[in-house]
Amino acid sequence: MPAITIDDQTIDVPDGSTVLDAANQLGIEIPTLCFLKGYLPSTSCQVCLVRDRANGKLVPSCATKIVDGMQIDSETAEVHAARRTALELLLSDHVGDCLAPCFFACPAHMDIPLMLRQLGGHDLHHAIETIKRDIAIPAVLGRICTKPCEKGCRRSSADDPVSVCELKRYAADQDLAAEQSYTPECAADSGKRVAIIGAGPTGLSAAYYLRQRGHACRLIEATKQLGGRLRLEIDPVTMPRETLDAEIAQIVRLDVDVETETAVDSREAFETLVESYDVVLIAAGMDAVKLADEWSVESSRRGIDITRETYQTKRGNVFAAGSAVRGKCLFVRSAADGKEVAGCIDQFLSGETVTAPAKPFASRLGRLATDEMKQFLAGAASVPVQILTKKEEYSSDQVADQSDRCLSCGCVAHGDCRLENYSARYGADPNRFGTRQGKYEVVGRGGKVLFEPGKCIKCELCIQIASESKNALGLSFVGRGFDVRVSVPFDGNYDEGMGELAARCIAACPTGALYFDRKTE
Numbered sequence: 001m002p003a004i005t006i007d008d009q010t011i012d013v014p015d016g017s018t019v020l021d022a023a024n025q026l027g028i029e030i031p032t033l034c035f036l037k038g039y040l041p042s043t044s045c046q047v048c049l050v051r052d053r054a055n056g057k058l059v060p061s062c063a064t065k066i067v068d069g070m071q072i073d074s075e076t077a078e079v080h081a082a083r084r085t086a087l088e089l090l091l092s093d094h095v096g097d098c099l100a101p102c103f104f105a106c107p108a109h110m111d112i113p114l115m116l117r118q119l120g121g122h123d124l125h126h127a128i129e130t131i132k133r134d135i136a137i138p139a140v141l142g143r144i145c146t147k148p149c150e151k152g153c154r155r156s157s158a159d160d161p162v163s164v165c166e167l168k169r170y171a172a173d174q175d176l177a178a179e180q181s182y183t184p185e186c187a188a189d190s191g192k193r194v195a196i197i198g199a200g201p202t203g204l205s206a207a208y209y210l211r212q213r214g215h216a217c218r219l220i221e222a223t224k225q226l227g228g229r230l231r232l233e234i235d236p237v238t239m240p241r242e243t244l245d246a247e248i249a250q251i252v253r254l255d256v257d258v259e260t261e262t263a264v265d266s267r268e269a270f271e272t273l274v275e276s277y278d279v280v281l282i283a284a285g286m287d288a289v290k291l292a293d294e295w296s297v298e299s300s301r302r303g304i305d306i307t308r309e310t311y312q313t314k315r316g317n318v319f320a321a322g323s324a325v326r327g328k329c330l331f332v333r334s335a336a337d338g339k340e341v342a343g344c345i346d347q348f349l350s351g352e353t354v355t356a357p358a359k360p361f362a363s364r365l366g367r368l369a370t371d372e373m374k375q376f377l378a379g380a381a382s383v384p385v386q387i388l389t390k391k392e393e394y395s396s397d398q399v400a401d402q403s404d405r406c407l408s409c410g411c412v413a414h415g416d417c418r419l420e421n422y423s424a425r426y427g428a429d430p431n432r433f434g435t436r437q438g439k440y441e442v443v444g445r446g447g448k449v450l451f452e453p454g455k456c457i458k459c460e461l462c463i464q465i466a467s468e469s470k471n472a473l474g475l476s477f478v479g480r481g482f483d484v485r486v487s488v489p490f491d492g493n494y495d496e497g498m499g500e501l502a503a504r505c506i507a508a509c510p511t512g513a514l515y516f517d518r519k520t521e
Helices: 017-026 077-092 101-105 112-120 123-130 138-146 166-179 201-212 228-233 240-251 268-278 285-295 329-349 372-376 394-404 418-425 462-466 492-506
Strands: 001-005 009-012 049-052 058-061 072-075 195-196 216-221 257-259 281-283 317-318 449-451 474-478 483-485 514-516
Touching: 001 017, 009 017, 049 077, 058 077, 077 418, 101 112, 101 317, 112 123, 112 166, 112 394, 123 166, 138 166, 138 195, 138 240, 138 329, 166 240, 195 201, 201 216, 201 240, 201 329, 228 240, 228 329, 268 281, 268 285, 281 329, 317 329, 329 372, 449 492, 462 492, 492 514
Parallel strands: 001 072, 195 216, 195 281, 216 257, 281 317
Antiparallel strands: 001 009, 049 058, 049 072, 449 514, 474 483
């Protein structure tokens, strides 16, 4: 049995084994896109490159047979740079959005297309779970938000944007009315305590997400009731107080301590909190700047001074967010700050270096040509937008219809796409080799399986898997050069090409180029 050393770990392997086989046995992860165990490697992606110490060459680990005594490096700067370049070359020919434009327009960065798919499928339970992953007070914001997500909706350039806020409000209202409303799972008690000064949108949101991380929270509010600006600035018709109270109650139910009619307006009161708690979060709105000197934190005319990326003041265990930092801002921005600062505080309490909230990797389509917009519209419902008054509500069928207006701009494989995940890991620049040249296209409308040629990396996996079917037509490459694509013989559709093995083909696709049409699932 030949022996191989990878990253100074040695193992004996059976004859005919590849470097990738040995790495897997050693527990060393080497990224792959075009490889699937049990199928012939195409070596088309070059993402699994490693360095052979004997000759200094970079070789694809999925296809390189082991020679006795071989020594391999899999984690050097040179190897990482080569993998990054391989990914960037693939991205240069990639046509698709990892994340929809509305994701970037929403200050809370909610996965709006996922919520709409769930509502379109009458899956209210998972829809509210998706919403509350990023927005702690959706019933409130569904009534008062200025809808930046809808301003970023791609459909608005064709007719009207999807009614995201009304649909979010519907899901949240249904959850509030349910006998058993959604309650997120909270981690075990961390033993850490956070004092939050101010119980407006920032403080409430911070408490909601900190409790989920296992940290004890105390909301300290100067007035008689929690809510801050939400209660003081929004009229009861626009924001029914029972809705506000119910959503606050959902947060408090996570074992959040509450202390009202308590003004932290002296140096002594503030320092007592700093000494008694592991972290103090200033979320007291625009009035916080007036107390900056008393609290011994630096400030400007706008608000409390922080390191923007981490929400941390120079006092280390004192953080600040929302209007206390920005001055008057959108309610959704204040709520989003609460979520983000909770993540930073969690890092601090866990003994980690406090860093900015991670920005997701994203390949983006940019401006669409007219025929590309038609491709998107062909996959969405053509019903007109239905605008509601403050007191109107959608029916469940109207919710499904309005949700189906979504163009599904984001990739259905987002989060599971290996091209996306490895690009994020290796810091790939999707624009290194210029902006996209290909056209956005969806093939297979009318069938169960859809194919986006612009996302395909020609890995051949679907072709190999489909060839195992006894009933399907199979798949093959057609065209030449940059025009090569996976096709079905005799002009068949992709359902006929893959037959009963469609699910396996889709699962093997590393980029989300193949997927089931959600309307036929």
